[in-house]
Amino acid sequence: MEKNIIIKVCMGTGGVASGGEEVLAKFREMITESNLNAKISSNCHAQKVGCRGFCSKDVLVDVIVDDVKTTYKHIKPDMVERIFNEHVINGVPVNEWLAGPEYNNFHDKQTKVVLSHCGDIDPEDIDSYIAVGGYNAAKKAVLEMAPEEIVNIIKNSNLRGRGGAGFPTGLKWELGLRIKSDVKYVICNGDEGDPGAFMDRSVMEGDPHSVIEGMIICAKATQSNSGYIYVRAEYPLAVKRLQMAIEQCLMKNFLGNNIFGSDFSFDLKIFQGAGAFVCGEATALMRSIEGKRGMPSPKLWRSAERGLWDKPTVLNNVETFANVPKIILNGANWYRKLGTERSGGTKVFSLSGKVRNTGLVEVPLGISLREIIYDIGGGIEGGKNFKAVQTGGPSGGCIPAELLDTEVDYESLARAGSIMGSGGMVVLDENTCMVNTAKFFLEFTQAESCGKCTPCRIGTKRMLEILERITSGKGKDGDIELLEELGNHIRATSLCGLGMTAANPVLSTLKYFRDEYIAHIKEKRCPAAVCRDLITFTIIEELCKGCGSCKRVCPADAIRGTRKSPHRIDKELCIKCGSCFDACKFKAILKV
Amino acid sequence: MVTLKIDGKKVTVRKLSTILDAARKLDIPIPTLCHHPELSPYGGCRLCLVEIKGSPKPVASCTTFAKDGMEVITTSPHLEKLRRTTLELLLSDHPNDCMVCERAGDCKLQELAYFYGIRENRFAGEKRSYKKIDNNPFINRDMEKCILCGQCVRVCEEIQGVGAIDFAYRGLKTLVSPPFEKDLNCEFCGQCVAVCPTGALTGKMWANKGRQKFKEVETICPYCGCGCNIILHIRRNKVVRVSSREDSINSGWLCAKGRFGFSFIDHPDRLKKPLIRTASKDNDTEDSNDSKLQKQAYLKKFKEVEWDEALDYIAAKLKEIKEKYGADSIGGLSSARCTNEENYLFQKFIRAVIGTNNIDHCARY
Numbered sequence: 001m002e003k004n005i006i007i008k009v010c011m012g013t014g015g016v017a018s019g020g021e022e023v024l025a026k027f028r029e030m031i032t033e034s035n036l037n038a039k040i041s042s043n044c045h046a047q048k049v050g051c052r053g054f055c056s057k058d059v060l061v062d063v064i065v066d067d068v069k070t071t072y073k074h075i076k077p078d079m080v081e082r083i084f085n086e087h088v089i090n091g092v093p094v095n096e097w098l099a100g101p102e103y104n105n106f107h108d109k110q111t112k113v114v115l116s117h118c119g120d121i122d123p124e125d126i127d128s129y130i131a132v133g134g135y136n137a138a139k140k141a142v143l144e145m146a147p148e149e150i151v152n153i154i155k156n157s158n159l160r161g162r163g164g165a166g167f168p169t170g171l172k173w174e175l176g177l178r179i180k181s182d183v184k185y186v187i188c189n190g191d192e193g194d195p196g197a198f199m200d201r202s203v204m205e206g207d208p209h210s211v212i213e214g215m216i217i218c219a220k221a222t223q224s225n226s227g228y229i230y231v232r233a234e235y236p237l238a239v240k241r242l243q244m245a246i247e248q249c250l251m252k253n254f255l256g257n258n259i260f261g262s263d264f265s266f267d268l269k270i271f272q273g274a275g276a277f278v279c280g281e282a283t284a285l286m287r288s289i290e291g292k293r294g295m296p297s298p299k300l301w302r303s304a305e306r307g308l309w310d311k312p313t314v315l316n317n318v319e320t321f322a323n324v325p326k327i328i329l330n331g332a333n334w335y336r337k338l339g340t341e342r343s344g345g346t347k348v349f350s351l352s353g354k355v356r357n358t359g360l361v362e363v364p365l366g367i368s369l370r371e372i373i374y375d376i377g378g379g380i381e382g383g384k385n386f387k388a389v390q391t392g393g394p395s396g397g398c399i400p401a402e403l404l405d406t407e408v409d410y411e412s413l414a415r416a417g418s419i420m421g422s423g424g425m426v427v428l429d430e431n432t433c434m435v436n437t438a439k440f441f442l443e444f445t446q447a448e449s450c451g452k453c454t455p456c457r458i459g460t461k462r463m464l465e466i467l468e469r470i471t472s473g474k475g476k477d478g479d480i481e482l483l484e485e486l487g488n489h490i491r492a493t494s495l496c497g498l499g500m501t502a503a504n505p506v507l508s509t510l511k512y513f514r515d516e517y518i519a520h521i522k523e524k525r526c527p528a529a530v531c532r533d534l535i536t537f538t539i540i541e542e543l544c545k546g547c548g549s550c551k552r553v554c555p556a557d558a559i560r561g562t563r564k565s566p567h568r569i570d571k572e573l574c575i576k577c578g579s580c581f582d583a584c585k586f587k588a589i590l591k592v
Numbered sequence: 593m594v595t596l597k598i599d600g601k602k603v604t605v606r607k608l609s610t611i612l613d614a615a616r617k618l619d620i621p622i623p624t625l626c627h628h629p630e631l632s633p634y635g636g637c638r639l640c641l642v643e644i645k646g647s648p649k650p651v652a653s654c655t656t657f658a659k660d661g662m663e664v665i666t667t668s669p670h671l672e673k674l675r676r677t678t679l680e681l682l683l684s685d686h687p688n689d690c691m692v693c694e695r696a697g698d699c700k701l702q703e704l705a706y707f708y709g710i711r712e713n714r715f716a717g718e719k720r721s722y723k724k725i726d727n728n729p730f731i732n733r734d735m736e737k738c739i740l741c742g743q744c745v746r747v748c749e750e751i752q753g754v755g756a757i758d759f760a761y762r763g764l765k766t767l768v769s770p771p772f773e774k775d776l777n778c779e780f781c782g783q784c785v786a787v788c789p790t791g792a793l794t795g796k797m798w799a800n801k802g803r804q805k806f807k808e809v810e811t812i813c814p815y816c817g818c819g820c821n822i823i824l825h826i827r828r829n830k831v832v833r834v835s836s837r838e839d840s841i842n843s844g845w846l847c848a849k850g851r852f853g854f855s856f857i858d859h860p861d862r863l864k865k866p867l868i869r870t871a872s873k874d875n876d877t878e879d880s881n882d883s884k885l886q887k888q889a890y891l892k893k894f895k896e897v898e899w900d901e902a903l904d905y906i907a908a909k910l911k912e913i914k915e916k917y918g919a920d921s922i923g924g925l926s927s928a929r930c931t932n933e934e935n936y937l938f939q940k941f942i943r944a945v946i947g948t949n950n951i952d953h954c955a956r957y
Contacts, residue, residue: 276762293759298635298655451740451759451766452636458681458715461764465717482714489677492649493638 005044005088008062010119012051012205013198013237018058019076024048026080027061034089044088047128050206051198052119053360054106057099060119063087071099102378106357109376111338113346114322115362118206123241126248129209135254137325138216142260145328147177150221154324156332158344163189163280163317164392164421165497166343166410175304176222176314184224185308186215187315189285190231190238193277194393195444197424199348200318202360204231204238207322208245212268214321216254217328219266222314226267230285233272242270277448280422281496282307282315284450295450296496317422319348339365343409347420353390353427354381363408370404373427385430388512392421394441394448395501397508398434417508419501433530434513435520439467441505449498456499459490463506472533475521484510529591532576536592541566543588550580550589596662611653611664612640622666623675623704625682625789626741627654630843631750634742637682639675639704642666650674676708684715685764686790687736694732695791697803701739702790720764730780730796730852738792740766744784751845752783782851786835786844797852798825798833806832813850817928817935817955818842820850831857866902867894914946923950 009015009024027046052060057073063083064070070093072083079097087093122128129135141150155170176184188211192200204211215227231239246268249255257265271289278284279294286308288294307313323345327335336344348362349372356378363372369389373379380386388398391408397418399406406412410420428437446460463486466479487503487510494500510517519525526534539550539559544566551559551567558574561567569580581589595604598615605614610633615622625637635655642653645663650671653664665671683705690696722735742759745768749755756778760769770776785793806825813820821840825833831854838844856862871893897905913922924942926935935953942951 278762295759298633298652300633300655300657447763449763449766451762451764452634452742453638454636454678454681454739455638457740457764457766458685462681462684462715462717485677486715489674493641493674493678495635495638495652 003044004064004066006062006064007044007046007088008049008064008120009046010050010052010058010060011048012055012058012118012202013235014051014055014058015060016237020048020059022077023059023061023075023080026077027084030080030084030088034084047122048124049120050118050123051202051360052107052206053115053202053362054103054357055360056358057103060099063093065091071103072097073099073103102357105378106359106361106376109371110362111346111364112362113326113335113338114203114210114319114348115206115360116326117210118202121207123206123208124244126209126245126252129207133329134209134325135213137328138213138220138254139260141217141220141328142262142264145220147221147223150217150328151177153327153332154221157327157335158332158339158342159320159323159327159335160343160410161317162319162323162347162422164419164423166420169316169320172304172314172316173218173221175302176224176312179305179312181312183226183309183311184222185311185313186219186222186224186227187285187289187308187313188215188227188229188318188321189280189282189315190229190235190318191273191280191285192232192235192318192422193280193448194422194424196352196426197350197393197422199350199360199423201235201238203318203322203348204235205241208238208241209249210322210325211242211318212245212249212255214316214324215268216259216266217324218314218316218321220264222312224312224314225265226269228269228271228289228308230271230273230279230289232279233274239270239272246270276450277444278450278496278498281498283496285315286313293450295452296498298495319423340407340409342411347408347423349408349423349425351377351425351427353425354384354429354432355379355427356381365409366407368405368407369399372408372425373404377427380427380429382429386427387430387432388428388434388509390418390426390428390437390441390505391424392419392501392504393424394444395419395498395504396421396424397504398428398437398512399508400512417511418504421501431528431530433471433526433528434509434516435467435471435526436528436530438505438509439464439471442467442502445498445502449502453493453495453499455490455493456495456502459486459494460499460502462486463490463503467506470517470520471526471531473520473524473531475517475524477521479521480510480514480517525592535576536571537569537574537576537578537581538590538592539567539569540588540590543586545586545588547585549583549585553579553583555579594658594660594662596658596660596664598664599666605658609658611642611644611651611656611658611662614658615642615653615664615666620666622653623707624654625700625704625739626743628743628746628787629838631743631746631787634746636740636742638678641671641674643668643671672708676710679704679708680710680713680715682739683710684713684717685719686739687719693737693791694794694799694803695788699791700789718764720767722767725775726796727775728777728780728796730782730848731776731785732794732796732799733776734792734794735767735769736792737790738768739790740768741789742768743787743789744768744793747783747787748778752779752781754778754781757784780848780852781846782848783845786846786851795833795852797855801832802827810837812931813846814929815847815849815853817930817932819931820846822846822850824854865896866899868897868902868905869893870895910946919947920950922946922948923952926951926953928953928955 007027009020011020059075061072061075062069083094151174159169160166190200255268273279276294279288281296283297284294303313339345343365346362346364351361352358361376386401388400390398399416403416406416413420442464446464449456451457487507490503491500519527529535546564556573556575558570559567581591593604601618603614603618622640624640626634633655635652640653641650643650643665757768757770760767785795806827809824813822820842821836823835824831834851836844836846926938939951
């Protein structure tokens with residue numbers, strides 16, 4: 001009996017970090033050693049695939065026997081032998097290691113367009129991409145379609161910029177096509193800098209050819225002959241795989257001169273960013289490619305008129321480009337119907353924080369936050385209560401429980417005081433202090449301000465100082481009003497998007513969780529018991545068994561007591577590290 | 593040409609003019625700290641915000657093109673509040689030491705603080721502090737006073753073509769600095785000093801030599817034939833500082849010599865009258881290691897005379913040589929430090945009066 005067996009090992013950054021390379025090597029070794037192909041199967045091979053979005057369960061391994069897929073989670077190299085012997089050779093899956101229903105729930109409720117190939121194909125092999133229909137769209141666009149035709153399809157698809165601002169992609173391309181110039185550029189923005197966001201990374205690492213294909217189609221649509229992919233240098237695997245993909249494309253004549261045998265040429269280069277968050281802003285990104293300091297410039301001209309080296313430039317995000325081939329193949333209507341009236345298609349979010357299933361999720365626009373967090377994310381970790389969800393990266397806002405049914409699209413999120421951003425989604429539970437959360441995000445944005453404009457450079461720093469004051473118990477009357485004034489000031493006067501949105505975490509928490517600020521300032525109390533300067537640890541005598549575990553872990557030697565009698569914490573010496581709280585098995589330590 | 597309305601007044605400006613250009617044409621004041629008409633638009637200080645009818649947010653007038661039919665408002669309680677807060681932020685990270693600052697009275701930040709009446713600051717917090725490391729004789733850099741307007745960076749790059757300084761670091765710690773934060777080592781043209789709106793960049797030569805009550809004398813730079821406009825700032829009959837007018841032939845730009853090279857004016861070695869040699873040139877090199885003695889010995893071979901006597905002497909000598917050896921035995925070499933007119937007269941004199949074409953100029957090639 002001939003069997004067709006494919007073993008797919010997740011080798012996204014998460015997979016590699018969890019030991020994916022060793023797992024894959026072990027599988028390959030087993031296949032060779034067992035001489036399986038000669039014995040029972042005409043085709044058995046193990047391959048690497050990109051991230052499928054569920055990194056908390058890495059290393060994930062698919063064993064596909066005659067199109068029946070079984071997924072294993074948390075696989076280590078020493079587990080490979082058993083899977084191989086029991087499942088691959090004898091056809092009996094190892095039940096206790098299966099990924100189980102939550103894995104299926106996580107995936108079944110998503111609509112995968114951008115991520116459809118991630119986790120399925122070998123990102124380092126162009127033939128693997130071609131086998132799933134890759135480059136058909138580019139071929140069609142280059143050989144059969146007029147630029148205007150492509151622009152119209154993209155316009156009708158309602159695709160909007162996935163970098164966060166949501167500018168209609170078709171309009172941008174139309175402007176790019178209309179401007180006449182000897183040199184035009186297409187740039188892909190892969191400078192994904194939001195903490196906790198890894199949507200673009202997964203696409204570049206898991207399906208790099210889809211980005212390149214989208215760029216080829218854009219180049220044809222805007223009649224541009226050169227392009228750049230701007231990737232942050234902190235994504236070495238993405239850089240490597242994109243570089244491999246470009247080389248493979250050059251070999252196949254999908255890039256370079258007269259691509260697909262047409263008279264159209266498109267040259268593509270990778271440019272590595274040097275680590276500035278602000279370079280995700282289009283004008284700063286272009287200055288960075290020019291070799292200058294990455295600082296946003298005032299928008300006297302649109303990039304489509306004067307962009308990179310003052311030449312017309314169309315710049316889109318990784319995810320935007322990755323959508324394009326599918327739109328060309330399946331039509332504008334198909335894509336538009338996936339989303340809402342104003343924004344077509346799907347959006348990838350990186351779901352993180354206090355949610356049970358963390359990872360990448362791709363959902364149609366218009367879905368509610370509740371569906372993402374509870375149906376796909378599996379609800380809050382440890383059965384705690386949901387408090388808020390922070391969307392849009394460090395410059396997004398916090399959306400409270402009462403707005404959980406907000407539809408996820410550009411306009412609704414903005415109305416709720418947040419932004420779509422590039423798609424970060426951090427879930428916060430009842431144990432989160434909202435003032436502290438706002439402070440955390442402001443720490444990031446103020447440090448990443450390019451320093452060009454006054455409100456962002458000094459204003460965000462001053463906001464952070466006020467927040468530090470409040471969380472350390474030195475808040476004053478009027479601080480809330482000052483924060484609000486300063487936040488609105490920075491939003492109204494900043495030069496670029498970084499500054500305009502930097503105050504969002506503060507303004508949105510002030511709007512929905514004002515009582516927490518008041519508790520910090522007036523009562524010098526942190527309701528979530530997070531802010532170290534405002535909490536105290538006390539031992540409840542009735543509950544203390546005198547086991548001494550708290551005393552042993554206390555790094556400050558602040559706990560006194562003899563065995564089997566209640567202990568006490570010396571408040572003068574206590575450094576509020578919380579070690580005793582974590583160590584106590586009898587819940588005898590009170591944190592307030 | 594585009595026509596727009598600013599504060600209800602109609603104005604017509606050339607295409608691609610900014611709203612700020614148009615407002616300046618109407619003489620409507622809009623505060624700015626980072627704008628310079630000769631430098632590329634920057635949009636950093638955010639003080640020049642204006643409201644445009646139909647636009648949801650205020651825009652920076654220095655980086656927004658004027659459009660036909662635009663209705664602009666340059667002042668409103670909201671705008672003034674925004675400007676005031678921005679100024680407060682700038683001042684919250686600025687040393688309040690106007691009393692000893694070189695630029696007091698001539699500082700744009702101080703002037704704006706005065707107009708907006710800012711004394712107390714609601715945003716007092718961390719301030720930058722830097723060690724000063726200027727070992728050059730020309731420029732003092734006090735980066736704690738820098739407001740990051742970027743004019744120095746732009747003038748160095750765009751006008752001077754040198755690029756000796758740029759921004760380093762991010763956030764509040766952003767700093768204008770030479771590469772690797774080393775000491776400044778450039779051509780010291782001092783253009784950055786000239787455009788700096790605050791006391792961050794000042795001239796070392798005029799440090800602590802007075803801030804007010806200068807007599808200003810407008811003249812031409814003596815160094816080369818470019819003929820740059822310079823203004824000598826004079827106090828107690830001494831030139832203390834040199835500047836230049838922006839509306840002059842050189843747009844206010846100067847080089848290191850024009851800006852900083854004025855110490856010769858009062859130098860004791862400066863020749864103030866013509867000298868006629870009285871002793872032979874042969875024994876000029878006398879054995880003495882003391883340069884002062886050497887100089888004294890050298891000067892003993894000359895006698896100081898009035899211009900009339902010197903000119904008579906030269907005329908007589910030239911006539912004598914011409915008669916004896918012919919006109920072509922004489923040649924004239926003129927200087928790039930003379931004006932065009934002086935150079936013209938000199939060649940005319942050599943050709944028409946002496947009668948030879950042996951005339952050349954030090955800067956011909």
